Every structure is written in structure tokens, then in C-alpha cells.
Amino acid sequence: MNSNSIELLIKTIVWRVFSMLFGTWVTYLFTGDIVASSIMVLVSGLSLTFLQWVFEIIWDKYIRERMRNAISG
Secondary structure, three states: OOHHHHHHHHHHHHHHHHHHHHHHHHHHHHHOOHHHHHHHHHHHHHHHHHHHHHHHHHHHHHHHHHHHHHHHO
């Protein structure tokens, strides 16, 4: 794992923590149950964190340069 991958992982985790806190608050407003809200957001948040990190690595490795070439024509 190179330093770019580690930086992406850290950035992804920091963003996901923020979004999970916000998601918990919004879900709590609808459910009125902080435990259920926290569990729902935790499960979805952790899954999406891992998925986003893998997506970012794949994008950087296989797609980024192709997009630059396609856009610059």
C-alpha cells in the first residue's frame, strides 16, 4: 500500500465519520430511537467506507488517466 492509498483511506474515514454522525442525527429525527439509528448508520457507513476506498483505488489505478486522455481529446 503506497502513501496515496493511505491518504485516501484516512480522507475517506474522516469524511465517513462526519457523514455518519450527521446521518445518525437525521435518522434519529425520523425514528426517535438513538440505538436503532446508530446501528443502521453504522452498518451502512462502514460498508460504504470500504466500498468508497476500493472505488478510489480502482479509479486512480485504471480510469483516471483514460479520463484525462478522453477529455483532452
